[in-house]
Amino acid sequence: MQNIRLSKHHHMTIHWKDFISDEEVLAQDANLKERASIVGRVGIIMLSCGTGAWRVREAMDKIARALKLTCSADIGLISLQFTCFDNKESYTQVLSLPNTGVNTDKLNDMEKFTTDFEKISSSLTIKQIHIQIDHIQNKPSNYTPLIHGLAAAIACCSFIFLLGGGIPEMLCSFVGAGIGNWTRSKLNSKHFTTLISIALSVAIACIAYLCIFKILENFFQIYASHEAGYIGAMLFVIPGFPFITSMLDISKLDMRSGLERLSYAIMITLVASLVGWLVASLVSLKPENFLDLGLSPLLLLLLRLPASFGGVFGFSIMFNSTWKMATTAGCIGAIANTLRLELVDLTVIPPSAAAFLGALVAGILASFINHYNGYPRISLTVPSIVIMVPGLYIYRAVYNIGFNSIGVGALWLTKAILIIIFLPLGLFVARVLLDKEWRHFD
Structure with missing residues (x-):
């Protein structure tokens, strides 16, 4: 038998x-x-x-x-x-x-x-x-928890600069996000459930940011306004893949998959935002505007290119991409995200429309690269536009709603939703233009 x-x-x-x-x-x-x-x-x-x-x-x-x-x-x-x-x-x-x-x-x-x-x-x-x-x-992960932590540190450090943060915010975000994602990676290796790993890693990231900030404040007399960058320490949890794939699935009428992915992405975002809000409330951190960096438009453009590359490269490593694939995605993101930011600064195009154009460019570049070396488009496009997801807007929405500023919170939430919707639409249009199988149903 x-x-x-x-x-x-x-x-x-x-x-x-x-x-x-x-x-x-x-x-x-x-x-x-x-x-x-x-x-x-x-x-x-x-x-x-x-x-x-x-x-x-x-x-x-x-x-x-x-x-x-x-x-x-x-x-x-x-x-x-x-x-x-x-x-x-x-x-x-x-x-x-x-x-x-x-x-x-x-x-x-x-x-x-x-x-x-x-x-x-x-x-x-x-x-x-x-x-x-x-x-x-059974192929093991390409990277250890330490490398995952370093990747998150690089990504969030770059992310916070693109949002308007300076050197103090970047340094604190580097440490906070690095420790936070290292914690999440260790918890995942022990098979802790998703909500536990997200909540604990975000809380630890925020506390680590606060500790480094207090050290800089006490020993280097930095302005208290630099505390605004603590949002950068938790941006490593942005659920870019489920957000983007949910909209793409819905666009192809795979409603079950699309709605389940969207629900999962919203759950992760809400848990991370609520934990960040709770920690901020306990230690009196506020999501204020960043201090003006005083950079010229040309210098800002030149700095946005490597920052966008670093952000996308870091996220790609967190997604277990090889170094070569992560570098390719980083180059796409450097072009697409810098274009988006420059459109917002130099034209009257609203942020949501600029996000659409940035995602469209990322999708077109990824399609050409896919034709050349066979990398899956989604492995290149999602890291390229994750850095465009308005994590700061989402957090400010939750923060204000948590303190009963419903009108302000709803405004930030509306801005975030518009951008989130337009990002996958940009990828969808790129696929329609360059993939004949995608543009038809059969």
Whole structure:
């Protein structure tokens, strides 16, 4: 009698090789259940990388066609249901993940695997295919928690300069965000639930900012107004991937996935903002305007380019991109985000319209690079425009609403929502212009 391996996890582990009845039969000649297991496993790994429903379904379709199957899938944030059909029967599976996250390096490997699958599937058995997928699924993170902390430090330090902060704010944000994201990375490695890791890491980041600020204030006599930059210490939690992919999924009528991703992004944003507000209330920190840096327009332009690069590069590393992919995204972000900021400063274009144009440029550049080296567009575009997400506006909205300044809070919230909506619209238009498959439904 065959031994049955039962998982003790709440989300029970699936032992995919248990589906194999004959290890010598080629994949294309295997039974429906075995072939469908490949389709489902590819889909759930793609979903675990943080990509949207359209990309997950496209990958499953490629695998299904190569295995002579028809696939119909319903995809959410952490679960998918699909049915595979052949000429005689159908087979349905329901799969789910214990948590969601972002891993652009694994996403790149999976896209290469699915692109090449039709060529290699004719000579491989089901077991050999599962072994190849094992190598991708079990690939460790490219970076340690220390590197994740340093990446967040660089990203938030750059972010706070782009918002108008000076050297004191940048230094405090560097330390606060670095310690905060290191904490989040350590908690994630221990499988703490998302809300716990977000709340604790944001609280620690804000307290670390305050400690460094008090040291600078007491020993270097910096102005008390520099406390306004503490928002920069918590910007590493911005849920850029779910925000952007939610809107893209909704635009393709993948409503289940889009609404679930949007709900998740709103939850993360609210928890982070409320924790930041609570800490600020306890220690009397206020989100005041930044002090004028006194930089000329030309010097500001020249400084915005490396700051935008640093911000996008840091976020890319947090998303587990390789150094080369992060550098590519950083170059895109340097161009797109600097263009956005210059449009706001030098023209009468409102910030939401400037965000749309910045995202459009990022999407167009990413499409050209995708054609050249095959990097997934979303691995380049999302880090490029995460730095455009108005985290400061969102926090000011929550802060003012928390102190019953409803009118002021609603104004900041409206500004934030407009920008957040226009960012994925820019990417959507870029895809419509340059991707014929995206612009049609079939």
